Amino acid sequence: MRPKAPEVPSEPGEGHCTRTVEQGAFCIARCSCGWTGPARRARAKAREDAAAHLER
Helix, strand or coil, X not given: CCCCCCCECCCCXXXXXXXXXXXXXXXXXXXXXXXXXXXXXXXXXXXXXXXXXXXX
């Protein structure tokens, strides 16, 4: 079992909290607002997706 990836912190008061979730060979970025990024094989790319979401 792989360790859970750390959450990407969001700015206080924004209401967004992103995390990565592993599903089989893929890693997906998700946010507390309901946004879900594309499935990625590289965890780093999923974390980049989450960071880009927070910038919007």
